[in-house]
Amino acid sequence: MLENQLLKIAQDFGSPVYVYDAEKIESQYKRLTNAFKNVKHLKLNYAVKALSNISILKLFNSLGSGIDTVSIQEVQLGLAAGFLPEQIIFTPNGVSLNEIEEAAKLGVKINIDNLSILEQFGTKHPKTPVCIRINPHVMAGGNANISVGHIDSKFGISIHQIPHILRIVENTKMTINGIHMHTGSDILDIEVFLYASEILFETAKQFKNLDFIDFGSGFKVPYKQGDIETNIEELGEKLSKKFNDFCKEYGKDLTLAFEPGKFLVSESGSFLTKVNAIKQTTSTVFAQVDSGFNHLIRPMLYGSHHDIVNISNPQGRERFYTVVGYICETDTFGNNRRINEINENDVLCFKNAGAYCFSMASNYNSRFRPAEVLWYNNKAHLIRKRETFDDIINNQIEVDFTTKKAKELVK
Numbered sequence: 043m044l045e046n047q048l049l050k051i052a053q054d055f056g057s058p059v060y061v062y063d064a065e066k067i068e069s070q071y072k073r074l075t076n077a078f079k080n081v082k083h084l085k086l087n088y089a090v091k092a093l094s095n096i097s098i099l100k101l102f103n104s105l106g107s108g109i110d111t112v113s114i115q116e117v118q119l120g121l122a123a124g125f126l127p128e129q130i131i132f133t134p135n136g137v138s139l140n141e142i143e144e145a146a147k148l149g150v151k152i153n154i155d156n157l158s159i160l161e162q163f164g165t166k167h168p169k170t171p172v173c174i175r176i177n178p179h180v181m182a183g184g185n186a187n188i189s190v191g192h193i194d195s196k197f198g199i200s201i202h203q204i205p206h207i208l209r210i211v212e213n214t215k216m217t218i219n220g221i222h223m224h225t226g227s228d229i230l231d232i233e234v235f236l237y238a239s240e241i242l243f244e245t246a247k248q249f250k251n252l253d254f255i256d257f258g259s260g261f262k263v264p265y266k267q268g269d270i271e272t273n274i275e276e277l278g279e280k281l282s283k284k285f286n287d288f289c290k291e292y293g294k295d296l297t298l299a300f301e302p303g304k305f306l307v308s309e310s311g312s313f314l315t316k317v318n319a320i321k322q323t324t325s326t327v328f329a330q331v332d333s334g335f336n337h338l339i340r341p342m343l344y345g346s347h348h349d350i351v352n353i354s355n356p357q358g359r360e361r362f363y364t365v366v367g368y369i370c371e372t373d374t375f376g377n378n379r380r381i382n383e384i385n386e387n388d389v390l391c392f393k394n395a396g397a398y399c400f401s402m403a404s405n406y407n408s409r410f411r412p413a414e415v416l417w418y419n420n421k422a423h424l425i426r427k428r429e430t431f432d433d434i435i436n437n438q439i440e441v442d443f444t445t446k447k448a449k450e451l452v453k
């Protein structure tokens with residue numbers, strides 16, 4: 043999208059506002075599909091939690107994608123967006139047996155990542171096939187918060203517990219239709235990922251009724267210049283070959299599944315904010331925008347970098363700024379950034395704001411969550427209204443402190 047198109051959206055829809063470029067989502071989807079064109083059955087299940095607006099889900103539905111969901115509410119959202127139950131996989135962590143049964147009743151694919159739940163579910167519903175989430179104990183990225191395959195992770199059933207899984211399957215007569223892993227959020231090294239895939243293939247051989255193998259996600263996209271990015275084409279070529287060889291050995295053309303979130307939507311997103319004030323201290327020039335970690339928490343939560351661009355003054359002289367929010371806490375978006383000269387009321391654009399940005403937004407400081415706009419067919423479509431005061435007060439219940447009893451309590 044062009045900067046003047048973004049600026050126009052900030053003018054028309056107000057700020058702060060999230061903008062998503064449908065064309066970028068489509069091209070990422072096609073790029074991934076194309077990288078695995080040598081696999082007979084490929085299924086991409088978009089990870090809803092990255093960006094869960096119903097119009098985004100409908101866009102994925104129109105592309106032929108399935109979805110990966112982590113809560114019963116995401117399952118319901120997917121159904122509301124028009125996905126068929128069989129296009130939805132439920133991959134929760136630490137949810138109740140009850141919630142898994144609810145999802146199973148809706149007919150969606152079930153992925154279980156806990157031996158206790160597997161045994162209970164298999165005992166009660168031996169006729170419902172399930173996929174199992176394996177922890178291959180492979181470190182994908184460097185950051186312990188986003189590497190979920192290592193030994194102390196809460197995710198998945200340890201590779202060392204396969205004998206116990208087999209025991210449960212034998213005792214309950216349940217069917218395992220898929221093997222799944224999701225090692226972490228950033229695949230920095232393809233060889234590491236391929237190594238994990240070998241472990242998964244070895245595991246898969248022990249289950250005779252598989253329909254699919256799900257390699258999760260972890261595709262890294264560049265957040266700033268010079269960032270390492272997963273080489274999708276190389277991964278596609280190498281993993282496809284391994285997968286096709288495995289299918290031959292297994293004696294069946296299985297489906298190769300992925301569940302990317304960030305790869306598909308991160309770069310499509312721009313978050314537009316307006317500069318409320320410029321504040322100069324003895325060492326720093328702060329640009330204070332009309333937002334905070336209530337709208338975009340990744341920089342504060344994970345130390346994530348989002349490029350920040352002044353789209354109101356793209357030709358301006360570059361200066362150093364620290365961009366902060368309006369929340370009554372430290373909410374630094376970017377420290378000591380080189381940005382085209384900023385004036386009050388300028389619109390700053392945060393890049394890579396498609397994944398885990400709006401979906402992590404809150405009402406902290408009793409602020410409204412932003413509007414969302416989808417840029418599709420060269421036109422801006424409002425896909426979520428900015429909240430209003432009603433949204434803040436709606437579920438709150440006032441106690442009447444004027445009654446006699448309440449007055450006595452106060453005394």
Ligand SMILES: *Cc1c(COP(=O)(O)O)cnc(C)c1O
Pocket residue numbers: 089091092110112133224226227228258259260261301302303304305397
């Ligand atoms: C979050 C999540 C994903 C998506 O991860 P990305 O890094 O956004 O691609 C995929 N699968 C599962 C099970 C997840 O929890």
